[in-house]
Amino acid sequence: MAYLERWPTLPGKVLVAPRQHVEDLVSGSTADVYTSMMLVVREVAPAVEAVLASERVYLLSDGAKEGNAHVHWHIAA
Template identity: 60%
Template sequence: MERHDMDLAAYEERARNGPCFVCAFLRGDPGYRHETVYEDDAHIAFLDRWPTLPGRVLVAPKAHVEHVVRELDEAAYSSLMLVVRRVALAVERVLEPERTYLLSLGSQQANAHLHWHIAALPPGVPSERQQYHALMAENGILTPTPDEVAALGARLRAALTT
């Protein structure tokens, strides 16, 4: 899939001054729609709207939590990380990556709602375009069609049931 430039200024404005993107998504705000791949009472996992790698998934607690180590007790942290692992294994079954990156991004300034990124590095990506390079929107984003997003979401949901 081809990479395209992202309007980073518009994204930054939205991330800094818009509503919490996870909470807006959970409320059903059409401007924050995502393809859900997993949901339980406490967690949500969904495809990234601006993926830098195919099948990039975000996993978040449904409660508005901002600090992974300060606001989650051991049980909540463990539960969240088990969901991250479960979704990451489904991503690996579906996409068969060379490597799967797991990272938590965001800050008090932008995208404060705690979320984990699951990013599957496809086989054959040259070394100089792996790791942080592959994760940064500054290096371009993928723009799958709505049908491609729906199909991938269905494949991931199916992998999560096995």
């Protein structure tokens, strides 16, 4: 799923996360889960870029055992 961040630190910041809980993208999911998420990132990132008329979109994959133990991507322009 993709959604606008509640308290964005950058304009148009979007988070992409799997609906199922995944703590580790390498050992905690399948290649199909990874591919599905990256396809969503690939759809959302150009939309963010177009809306903000930015030169570049930044992607960051995140998820740590401490704090937010859930894999997700940050998309910002």
